[in-house]
Amino acid sequence: MNIIDPLNVLTGGNSALTRRLLEEVLRSCTEDSQRLLAIADDHHQGVVEIAHKINGAARIVQAHAVYEACLALEASHPWDDLRPGREALHLALLELQTQLRLALAGLGE
Known part of the structure; x- marks a missing residue:
């Protein structure tokens, strides 16, 4: 299964909606990655909270890792x-950001 399959299920195969959802997941993934790195190593609760938020988005695209x-x-x-x-x-x-960018490129305009 590729990264687009679960999104197509959510969007009913509407390519414009799939593209928009891919773009949103990529934006969120990029921002969350930056937030994760900005949290101090000893701020356990902050790390757990961002991990929980990221987990929800990762499940949408079935990003197992x-x-x-x-x-x-x-x-x-x-x-x-x-x-x-x-x-x-x-x-x-x-790695997920790379996969999302490739999926977006594969959709074309």
Whole structure:
């Protein structure tokens, strides 16, 4: 399954709506990635909150690596070292951004 399939289900195959949804998910993904990096390593609640928000968007496009990284952060404890989990989520978000851009390019104008 490619990244567009779940969106086509949501939009009923309407290519204009699919494009708009892809653009919105890409915008949100980019902003969330920046917010994730801006949170201090020791601000557990902030990291958990952004991971929860990202998880919702990742489920829409069935971005498994992203929502698995989110789940790991959401299940973390306040004394855990969040750096590895944040890095895993950041890398998964970068990959998702690439996939979204490719999907948008594939749709054409």
